[in-house]
Amino acid sequence: MNSLSTLSREPLLWIALTVGLYLAAQRLQKALGGFALLNPVLIAGAILALFLGSTGIPLVDYDRGGQWIHFLLGPATVALAVPLFNRLHQIRQSLMPVLVSVAAGAVTAAGSAAGISRALGASATTVLSMTPKSVSTPIAIGVAEKIGADPGRTVLFVVVTGILGAMTGTGLFRLLGIRDRRAQGMALGVAAHGIGTSRAVEIGETEGAFASLAMGLTGLLTAVLLPFAVRLFR
């Protein structure tokens, strides 16, 4: 039995479980009519978190396998250059709207997150940790450290924001009458970083290209400007 119990400290089990749960969640979503609310990332992640939490298996053990999958996020992010290039002509025609809407969206994301949580009585550290939540995790962690927020909390807000954007984006666009494919991609990339972008890639290449661009620009803008803005408001 000893040899079996060491399985939880090796990569194989966790890679198999992560891929298996994701595929199962994806099938479930399809079988139930493809509702965006049944987000496979959330379902697989929540089941894994519940499993680890209830068995007391430490996260570092899971990460022995998880890091293999997580690593591929790097080359996959670089790969977003391909849809971006394939839609170059569309992007070139809309450079000004892209830049203006990224600026408006990024300011709204950080400002409203801080303003609303503060008005509802969240602690100062939590409020600060909310501000970088619309950018991808590595940028968000860097910014959180710089502004004296708690990077751990920021990571949670980033992930929940991304999943929420992916889950509710199409519904919100329908509600607001945002039909332009480029606008939908922009909104997902600005508000919901990589997870929103992965949803945009799923919807179509135009959406994916504009989401990738929006994600990159929002990250850049937030990383450069947020530390100044925080100092200004303090």
Add this chain to the structure above:
Amino acid sequence: VLVGFATLVGFQLLGEIVARGSGLPVPGTVIGMFLLFVALAVRGKVPASLQKTSSSLLGVLPLLFVPATTGALLRWREVAGDALPVAVGVVASTWLAMAVTGLVFSRLIRDKEKTP
């Protein structure tokens, strides 16, 4: 496919070197994406192997976020005391940001494409 993968990892490495060397506050992967984009623009077309690899990687992109999601969800206890303001703040600001971005872009592009 291997050539395509090597291209991606190569540009990721290049991006990482640029990020660390320049002190830019942007992750190496995002810089790698822009460098590859520039390289493709100079070259004028996407090599077949790169097209193939990136399509298959991007096809499973959501899966790649599962480990990070698992780790993040295990941190819920840290904000349990602020549960309500956090929940309302995250939901409302995400919807506001999507709405503002989408509406501003739609409006500007409509004005632009109407005037010849």
